[in-house]
Amino acid sequence: MASRNVKLAGGVVGALVVVEGTSGVLQGYYTPLLTDIARHLGIHDADVNWFEAAQLLLSAIVVPVLARLGDMIGHRKVLIASLIVTALSSWALAFAPSFPLFVLAWAIQGFYVVWLPLNVAIIHSRARDKENGAALTRRGAGIIVAALQAGAILGALAGGQLGGMLPLWATLSVPAAMVTIALVVVLFKVPDTGVRAGGSIDTRGTVILTLGLLTLMGGLSLVRLDGFSPWVVVMVAIGLALMWLFVRVEQGTDEPLVDIALLKRPTVWPVILTATLFGVSVLGAQGPLSTFARTDPDEVGYGLGLTSATASYLIGAYVMSLLVGALLFARLSTRYSPRAVLIAASFLVAGGYLALIPLHGSTAVVVSCMVVAGLGSGALVAALPAAAASAAPPHQTAMATGLTNTTKTIGGAFASTAFAIALVSGVAAGGSGESTAGTLSGYITVWAICGGTAIVAALALFAVPKVAFTTNVEVEEGAAPLEAIGPDVVASRVDLFDPKDGRA
Numbered sequence: 001m002a003s004r005n006v007k008l009a010g011g012v013v014g015a016l017v018v019v020e021g022t023s024g025v026l027q028g029y030y031t032p033l034l035t036d037i038a039r040h041l042g043i044h045d046a047d048v049n050w051f052e053a054a055q056l057l058l059s060a061i062v063v064p065v066l067a068r069l070g071d072m073i074g075h076r077k078v079l080i081a082s083l084i085v086t087a088l089s090s091w092a093l094a095f096a097p098s099f100p101l102f103v104l105a106w107a108i109q110g111f112y113v114v115w116l117p118l119n120v121a122i123i124h125s126r127a128r129d130k131e132n133g134a135a136l137t138r139r140g141a142g143i144i145v146a147a148l149q150a151g152a153i154l155g156a157l158a159g160g161q162l163g164g165m166l167p168l169w170a171t172l173s174v175p176a177a178m179v180t181i182a183l184v185v186v187l188f189k190v191p192d193t194g195v196r197a198g199g200s201i202d203t204r205g206t207v208i209l210t211l212g213l214l215t216l217m218g219g220l221s222l223v224r225l226d227g228f229s230p231w232v233v234v235m236v237a238i239g240l241a242l243m244w245l246f247v248r249v250e251q252g253t254d255e256p257l258v259d260i261a262l263l264k265r266p267t268v269w270p271v272i273l274t275a276t277l278f279g280v281s282v283l284g285a286q287g288p289l290s291t292f293a294r295t296d297p298d299e300v301g302y303g304l305g306l307t308s309a310t311a312s313y314l315i316g317a318y319v320m321s322l323l324v325g326a327l328l329f330a331r332l333s334t335r336y337s338p339r340a341v342l343i344a345a346s347f348l349v350a351g352g353y354l355a356l357i358p359l360h361g362s363t364a365v366v367v368s369c370m371v372v373a374g375l376g377s378g379a380l381v382a383a384l385p386a387a388a389a390s391a392a393p394p395h396q397t398a399m400a401t402g403l404t405n406t407t408k409t410i411g412g413a414f415a416s417t418a419f420a421i422a423l424v425s426g427v428a429a430g431g432s433g434e435s436t437a438g439t440l441s442g443y444i445t446v447w448a449i450c451g452g453t454a455i456v457a458a459l460a461l462f463a464v465p466k467v468a469f470t471t472n473v474e475v476e477e478g479a480a481p482l483e484a485i486g487p488d489v490v491a492s493r494v495d496l497f498d499p500k501d502g503r504a
Helices: 001-012 012-029 031-041 045-073 075-095 099-127 133-163 168-189 203-226 230-251 260-265 269-283 286-294 308-337 336-355 362-392 395-422 439-460 487-496
Strands: none
Touching: 012 075, 012 099, 012 133, 012 168, 012 308, 031 045, 031 099, 031 133, 031 168, 031 269, 031 286, 031 308, 045 075, 045 099, 045 203, 045 395, 075 099, 075 168, 133 168, 133 230, 133 308, 168 230, 168 308, 203 230, 203 308, 203 362, 203 395, 230 260, 260 269, 269 336, 269 395, 269 439, 286 308, 286 362, 286 395, 286 439, 336 362, 336 439, 362 395, 395 439
């Protein structure tokens, strides 16, 4: 038995470590290079936010669909397909000659977000028949999540350093090569588990949700081009109508993409709202942080004037604080109420971003503020899926934890769009018409939005019944309480449905 366990850890898990380490690199590598990419494409610093907005929007749509497809036709098949798509788009990024093509390639690269749930599903399938299968699944999931976090930190540092040494196309080819290597590793080292599930994909719901989100994002993008024109109002109205239709369709579907009844539960909606608001800062503010750090204060009077190499240290410190915050939450939640720790974490995020409004004049101060925000963000990254699992009925913990990721991604997508608009506002009228830097008022708006949404998230958490994070409430008749299921099952479900939690 021991030798078989070692084979599982050193074989399949070892191969999946390569995949998740590569996923982490993709999440951290490009951030210090965003200003260089903007100069290469001849675009304004604010426009780099459209990269993240497009990718997050695609991620919010494809994750539940691909995860479900993996259950139906095989996790390995979907993993290989997503690796191929990500590899092709990553190579396209290195040689994309124009802004529209770069945005398209960046968005399609977002298929990597499904790797983690598929990888954990593969580990679970390999370990399920063993005597200590649950423990092996947790151990394997923990190893690949650690690889993801390490990859994000190393990716940020490597991207910044290589950006000052190599031509941009060569620098951008590095992550593409790593994805290609990960694909080869999976092809030769990860066998098909043979596990298949029945059911079907909610095609109608997926199509309506996709059209609704695309229409809303399209309306916001028109603000960047034409200001608040009548077309903006029309597109936003159509988008909202489609989202209303999505809710109605899901309520009448036997196997919905999103269980609306679950979202309405008083123990669940505050957690999902918190995840959405949290996505604004943890996912939407990455681009603005990088471009502000790279902005030359001698040219425009604000910014830190860092190179790609020195900016990578700032990004690395922030990502490291995320990891520390996640570890601290695990310890603090055993001594204090998980609800209280979550609320405190939200206020840390708010404090870190709001402090940047008056305190953004030096690198040391900005790093300190980002570390404070990162500690709170790390705790929320680790805690929200578990909170959702505890707040939902036992038979719906998987969907609840998956919704924290999906709504967090949607929050980040819309925040990236809004930040792109905020950072470019006033450029034409304000001062240097030739400057490509985002406006200072735009950066202040970004920090204010991040801080404000974190405060709203903290207030939403006050609305959650105290018992929601320690036991299931309002469970259906005959359903076992969470304690009867045990932490092993909850932990495995949390790991399975949180693909972006390691995101820098």
